Amino acid sequence: MNLPELSIRLEVLPGETVVEQITNASRFGFDAIALPGRFKERWETPLRECLRDLALPLASISLGFERSLLSPSEADRSRCRESLIRLFDLCAELQVLRFNMPPCLNQDNPERLTDAGNHPSLAARLDALLLEELPAMADAAEERGVTLLLEPVNKYESDHLHSIEHAARITREISHSHLACTADFFHMQLEELDTPKALVRSIDQIGHVHLAENTRVEPGPGSMDFSGFGELKKVEYRGILEVECRWLSGAAHEVLPQSVDFVRRQWSAAEATAASIPSAMK
DSSP, rough: OOOOOOEGGGGGGGOOSSHHHHHHHHHHHHOOEEEEGGGGHHHHHHHHHHHGGGGOOEEEEEEOSSOTTTTHHHHOOOOOOHHHHHHHHHHHHHTTTTEOOSBBGGGOOOOOOOTTTTTSSSHHHHHHHHHHHHHHHHHHHHHHHHEEEEEOOTTTTTTTOSHHHHHHHHHHHOOOTEEEEEHHHHHHHHSSOHHHHHHHHHGEEEEEEOOOOOOOOOOOOOOOOTTTTHHHHTTTSSEEEEESSSSSSSOOOHHHHHHHHHHHHHHHOOOEEEEOOGGGGO
């Protein structure tokens, strides 16, 4: 099986302009570009002006929304919904097919729910809010030809939704054609005892994959275990593998081509021989 398309975050690419950054990504061996929603003021206008001249397609946007769907006040949840719809509109304009959303990052949602209310636990209350909010957001994404991706992140960055299995339970219950999960290998190293086993229990809901090293640089120079690729290969995963690093371990023109080669070799070497997927997920 061939490697799925490999994308790279725009902000780590060298270049004086957006066109130069994307051209460099193509030269380094990447297939697509991932856009950081938090920094859209840097790239939104330039991309509109050169959309037809880009060397690579735009694969996804992550973050950039306001507050959270899990904010304690309805006003803040409404603010989040409205900002998400604006981002879905931007995806449609730029022909981006995926929007990635961790539901409750602490830095974006300073006021958070702290009690269970009428629910058996705080986690149950937060799950109930997600189950209430996500269907309409998935509908709005579908109307614009976008898939909404729910990303679990580690406990140091979020109060809720830390594991891929938890995210998969939510998306499985909603069962929407334009709602799926992002499996992030960096977050999974902090939250999962066994990444391949966690992947196999959630594989039917995974629509996107984030890759970074254990220190969040590009894949290759660290100690991250990418054996979970075997589970993705077994189901013939056709989504994007996104290099979602926060910084680089060296000069971009040196380390990014090496990272592309590393990921391709890891994918080719991965064995698709782990435990069978439960029949209910087939």
